[in-house]
Amino acid sequence: MVAKTANSEPWLNRGAEEFALEWATENTLPAHFEGILKVVAGRVSKTRAAVRSRLISEISHWDGESARLKELLATGRSARMRPETAYRRARELEERLANRMVSLDLEKLLTAQVPHIRGSALVIPGGMDPARRDRDGVEAPNYPKDTARVERRAVDAVLAAERELDAEPLEMPPNNPGFDIRSVRADGTVVQIEVKGRIVGADDFTVTKNEVIHAKNLGDTHRLALVEVSAGPADEDRLRYVTNAFDDTDTDDFTTTKYVKDWKRIWRMGGDPR
Structure with missing residues (x-):
């Protein structure tokens, strides 16, 4: 029905x-x-x-x-x-x-x-x-609502970080394949950012094969933005950018459509927005 x-x-x-x-x-x-x-x-x-x-x-x-x-x-x-x-x-x-x-x-x-x-x-x-x-x-269950709230907080955090870099970020439509934000930096460089937001304490996150391939194609002009969303206000959220996050991810297996990544390990690979 x-x-x-x-x-x-x-x-x-x-x-x-x-x-x-x-x-x-x-x-x-x-x-x-x-x-x-x-x-x-x-x-x-x-x-x-x-x-x-x-x-x-x-x-x-x-x-x-x-x-x-x-x-x-x-x-x-x-x-x-x-x-x-x-x-x-x-x-x-x-x-x-x-x-x-x-x-x-x-x-x-x-x-x-x-x-x-x-x-x-x-x-x-x-x-x-x-x-x-x-x-x-x-x-x-209200889990989708929680997920939507976390994703919104994560995207907002990245948009704010890009503006602090004097960039011009543009949020892409929902479910845009490959990336969530397109940002034009002060020097004219175009950076595409995939945003992953998780509640504090999360163990892992999922990334699609399309997102991984897109990141590999772009190389240094791609960013994986990890946002650790707190239970409190948005100013308590933490953010890290990871460049070349998927260099060691094998995409040759055509039966694989997504990957589950260790949040803490990838978090350690990142640094301040740049």
């Missing part, structure tokens, strides 16, 4: 997949693509500098050898290599350098693809089922 009622909702009638695809394209894709572009551009820049330095050094070496060998032959002495050979090697390296620079430039020409919907499910909380309430004789 509850499922039938939910399926009659206008937003679901149009098709969950279509709704999810539209939402992902408008809300998730631009920020994700921008983050990937920045990571790729940084990697390409470092590679260009390293390749250029190495090949120019080799080109200079062989040009120098060509000149030295010419002088040897001009004085009547013998040489183990012809000057022309050394000269040819220098020119081949120049061509190799030019081709490599073009290849690296092409690596930065990324194009955003339309997201793919792998599946969909309609999840109905048990508390919405009147039959269950009648059977059990009790209302649904």
Whole structure:
């Protein structure tokens, strides 16, 4: 009965997949693509500098050898290599350098693809089922309300911390895949933050595979924000940022969809917001 009622909702009638695809394209894709572009551009820049330095050094070496060998032959002495050979090697390296620079430039020409919907499910909380309430004789537990309160406090703490860093944070829509806050720092750097809030004394927290993969893709521009929510006022909450929190998390197993992480261990990896 509850499922039938939910399926009659206008937003679901149009098709969950279509709704999810539209939402992902408008809300998730631009920020994700921008983050990937920045990571790729940084990697390409470092590679260009390293390749250029190495090949120019080799080109200079062989040009120098060509000149030295010419002088040897001009004085009547013998040489183990012809000057022309050394000269040819220098020119081949120049061509190799030019081709490599073009290849690296092409690596930065990324194009955003339309997201793919792998599946969909309609999840109905048990508390919405009147039959269950009648059977059990009790209302649904208030744990979801507590969870919502903790998550709200956690997100608010991170938003406040970002503003103290002179950043411009933007809270993403609920259940945004991969991260909860997009923050533009004073120097223009875009940081994406996944927020995990837990009541004081929590032993662990859960992170989805999508969140882990997203964090790995972003590298240093991703933050895992851990917020320890107190039973008292918000100013008693504690916050830590963790960079590269999931570097040691294996994502190769396709049957794994989420991970349970030790709160205290990851907390020790973190530090003040930065």
